[in-house]
Amino acid sequence: MNSNLESLYKIAHKPTRTIIGLMSxxxxxxLDVALCEISGSGEETEVKLIEFKxxxxxxxxxxxxxxxxxKQTIExxxxxxxxxxxxxxxADMILKCLHQWGISSEKVDLIASHGQTVFHAxxxxxxxxxxxxxxxxxxDGDHIAVNTGIITLSDFRQKHLAAGGEGAPLAVYGDYFLFSxxxxxxxxxxxxxxxxxxxxxxxxDAEEVFVxxxxxxxxxxDAFTKLVFPKKSYDKDAAIAKDGIVNQELLTSLKSNSFFQKPFPKTTGPELFSVDFVTNAQKNTSMLNISINDLLATLTRFSAETIAEAINSTINNTNYLVENxxxxxSGGGTHNPLLVKWLKELLPCHFLKTDDLGISGDAKEAILFAILANETVCGGNSxxxxxxxxxxxxxxxxxxxN
Ligand SMILES: Nc1ncnc2c1ncn2[C@@H]1O[C@H](COP(=O)(O)OP(=O)(O)OP(=O)(O)O)[C@@H](O)[C@H]1O
Ligand SMILES: CC(=O)N[C@H]1[C@@H]2OC[C@@H](O2)[C@@H](O)[C@@H]1O[C@H](C)C(=O)O
Incomplete structure (x- = not known):
């Protein structure tokens, strides 16, 4: 047997695997780097987050x-x-993290690399x-493997596409294994x-799960904060949006995009939700001169309402009641107090964080890719x-x- 396959075979049989999950x-x-210890697979998966950065x-x-x-057109x-x-x-960022954490790369069994999405279509x-x-x-995964000396799994979304999905969201697998x-x-x-x-x-029931x-x-x-305040990368604590008033006419125009009429499940990206998308809605409603406070308040409300409506409408199609x-x-939006306040007003549910289940919301997506790699190497029976x-x-x- 090729020695690489032998190594992989041994990793698959270990009671606990050390896997680095990466998400950008x-x-x-x-780059989110999550060093995890994972045992079991499928519904028996157990994860311990050892380090995160x-x-x-x-x-x-x-x-x-x-x-x-x-972008539609690039060099x-x-x-x-x-x-x-x-x-x-x-690869370099991983090696620096390992150095900082005082962990040798020989101790790591696998890297699970999401890569950088450049276009979702x-x-x-x-x-x-x-x-x-x-x-x-x-x-490229080969570059990560050769430069770190660690077996690397990458490019997870292509198989999902090949098997009939849209390549996303992949979170459902790890969410089900860890949190159901x-x-x-x-x-x-x-x-x-x-x-x-x-x-x-x-x-x-795995067959009822939905994503x-x-x-x-x-x-x-983020895009409009950066556009108006080039030194800020996001509206920290909704400081700008909090002083604004939601513009109902612009909000209605944003929500009239055909994406929201398409049946669930569906996926999207910044290819659709771009500066042009908002500017067109502003033109259609003669709101090009709206203040940045009102614009960010309207965009924050747009996120809150479309999230709440998606949750309400999908649960209404099941035997369950949304209030139960x-x-x-999880994710960076959890730190936006205005967005979270509006979500709580719009959804009659109980709200907690994944941190309350023992998994840091900021690390969750990187951990989920470590779980996908674990499944590929030693699970896959769900x-x-x-x-x-x-x-x-x-x-x-x-x-x-090598
Ligand atoms: N204190 C805060 N106040 C407001 N927003 C915040 C705060 N902290 C983080 N955010 C938001 O979270 C974003 C980062 O979120 P996250 O890291 O989950 O995104 P991502 O992983 O790149 O996105 P995706 O999951 O779509 O790939 C920031 O750009 C910002 O919009
Ligand atoms: C194509 C792509 O990179 N999609 C991301 C993006 O970020 C959030 C949302 O859009 C989600 O569908 C997905 O990532 C997560 C990790 C997922 O696949 O579950």
Whole structure:
């Protein structure tokens, strides 16, 4: 047997695996690095978060990624260069984290790398009959494996697409394994650049589980904060939006986009929820001169209402009542007090954080990719039935260091 496969075989048989989960989301704030100890698989998965760090991206990295990010037209050579560059950068960031934590790379069994999404194109966005759902994450896995000396799983979303999904949201698998609890109705709501939620009914039946994106989370709030205040990357503690008044006419125009009429489950990204998207709505309602306070208040309300309406309408189609659910919040939007206040007003549920279940909301997505790698190496027996958007497949391409 090839010695690489032998190593992988041994890892699969260990009672506990040390796996680094990596996530760099749509906010482009940095790379989340979660060092986890994982035992079991599927519904028996147990995770201990040993270390966590968000390695902030330098302005140079942000500028380079933004030059191709969610854009219809780019310099093609740049995309090719970035694919390798990000792989090498991520490897370097991992090695620095391990050094800081005093952990040798030999102690790490696997890396699970999400990569950087540069374009998400489900059919509902691109609308071209002959082309299937598509998405692209860059930051080559072979470069991470060779540069760290650690077996790396990457590019998780392609298998999901190949098996009939939209390549997202993948959170549902880890959410179900870690958080589904018989006798409790739970919603795991992640408010990142884009918001999504996993619905975990009290039956704990994998075939009833459901996941969808809802639309924008922080991405539009961040974009307009940066546009008007180039030194700020987001509206910290909703300080700007809090002094504004929601503009109902603009809000109605934003909500009239056909994305919100499409059936669930569905996925989206900053390709749709962009500065142009808002500017067009402003033009249509003659609101181009609205104050930044009112604009951010309206965009924050837009996120809150579309998240609440997605949750209400999907639960109304089930045997359960929305008031019997607990919502567990995670993602950066959890730190936005105005967004959370409005969500609490709009949804008659009990609100907690994933931290209350022992998993840090800021680390959750990186941990979820570590769980996906764990499943590919030593699990893969869970059956999610025929529910749309949750194919029962193992995900991630395996890169060996030598
Ligand atoms: N104190 C705060 N006040 C308001 N907003 C905050 C605060 N802290 C974080 N945020 C928001 O959270 C964002 C970062 O969220 P997160 O790291 O979950 O996004 P992401 O992982 O890049 O997104 P995605 O999950 O869509 O890929 C920031 O850009 C900001 O909008
Ligand atoms: C294509 C892509 O990168 N999508 C992300 C993004 O960020 C949030 C939302 O949009 C979600 O669908 C997804 O990430 C999480 C981790 C997921 O797949 O569950």
């Amino acid at each position: 989301g749509t906010s482009l704030d940095g 968000t390695v902030e991206y330098s302005e140079d990295i942000k500028t380079e990624i933004r030059s191709v990010f969610a 093609f050579q740049k995309l090719v260069l970035l694919n390798q560059w990000i792989g090498v950068l991520h 489900p059919k509902i966005l691109h609308q071209q009959e002959k082309f299937p759902n598509a998405t692209l994450q860059i930051g 609890k018989k006798g409790e109705n739970r919603i795991m709501l992640n408010i990142g650049g884009i918001a999504n939620f996993t619905y975990l009914p009290e039956s704990s 969808t994106d809802t639309g924008t989370g922080n991405t539009l709030i 659910f607990t919502i567990y919040l 059956d999610f039935g025929t529910r749309k958007g949750i194919p029962s497949v193992s995900m991630g391409k395996i890169s060996f260091p």
